[in-house]
Amino acid sequence: MKLNELSDNPGSTKNRMRVGRGIGSGKGKTGGRGVKGQKARTGVAIKGFEGGQMPLHRRLPKRGFYNPFSTDYNEVNIGRIQQAVDAGKLDAKAAVTVDALIAAGLIAKPRDGVKILGNGEIKAKLAFEVAAASKGAIAAIEGAGGSVKLLAAEAASAS
Known part of the structure; x- marks a missing residue:
């Protein structure tokens, strides 16, 4: 054939x-x-x-309805932050900011800021400078010896 x-x-x-x-x-x-x-x-x-x-x-x-004043935060759990510190992607001595989280690959873009959530464990002593954080996350971070500075609260009091 x-x-x-x-x-x-x-x-x-x-x-x-x-x-x-x-x-x-x-x-x-x-x-x-x-x-x-x-x-x-x-x-x-x-x-x-x-x-x-x-x-x-x-x-x-x-x-x-669509709320034009709503905030769209990047939500990051403390467990993921601890993984990034362990992997060497996040510097434990420097402040954890939006730019640091983008560089570490934990978030893709800034949006309206970062909200830290309390899922997981954190052992590293970190200084956070974020827009918002849950009560559980703040308690866990301060329990590990770190600090949380809320940027949204400062912006509201300044204006």
Whole structure:
């Protein structure tokens, strides 16, 4: 057998239907679109239209709102910070700031600051300068001999 002798089984493939090529083709005139009207035209999609009845998306009540003043913190657990210190990615002597956490690869971008959460254990004595921290995280950090300086509280008192 040669490559030029290869072929599909007879009847396994069909030629595509060429639409709108005359009445004798079987798909001429309206080209399988029915007759007349907006839906017969090209580029029309009537999404959510229910024939004059009030559409479902307008019958249902609106819910929720977007708060333009909300804060979007990077949340980091103290367990992950301890792993970074153990791996040598985070300097235990320097202050733990947003820039230090980005350099260590714990967060990707600054957003509205960093919030430290209390999941995990911390053994290193670290000085944190962050926007927010949970009560459990502050207790664990101070228990290990570290300190927490909240930047959001300073910004609020300064203005």
